[in-house]
Amino acid sequence: MKGLRLAFVSVILLALTTGVVGNAHATAPIRCWKSCSGHPYTGQCWASLEECCNINQITCPDPWEFDSGDCTDGVNNCP
Numbered sequence: 001m002k003g004l005r006l007a008f009v010s011v012i013l014l015a016l017t018t019g020v021v022g023n024a025h026a027t028a029p030i031r032c033w034k035s036c037s038g039h040p041y042t043g044q045c046w047a048s049l050e051e052c053c054n055i056n057q058i059t060c061p062d063p064w065e066f067d068s069g070d071c072t073d074g075v076n077n078c079p
Contacts, residue, residue: 034069036060045071053078 029044030052037060045052052071056078060066070078 028073030071030073032056032069032071034060035067037064037067039064049073049076050079 029046030049031042032045032052033040033042034056035041045055047055049071056069056071057066072078
């Protein structure tokens with residue numbers, strides 16, 4: 001049992017030191033803007049840049065549709 005616990009802790013430490021877990025979410029808000037059927041919206045997102053870009057495109061209120069938009073972390077923007 002002690003061996004399993006040691007193996008589990010080793011896997012967690014490896015994930016943390018290689019960044020596998022640490023890169024899942026943003027440490028600062030991602031700024032996003034979009035136009036939904038001509039209505040402008042701006043806001044913040046706390047997920048990764050890629051996740052924020054995906055969320056930004058699917059969150060227009062009914063019956064409006066996504067026209068255009070972008071998100072930025074201050075350095076990069078939506079791919």
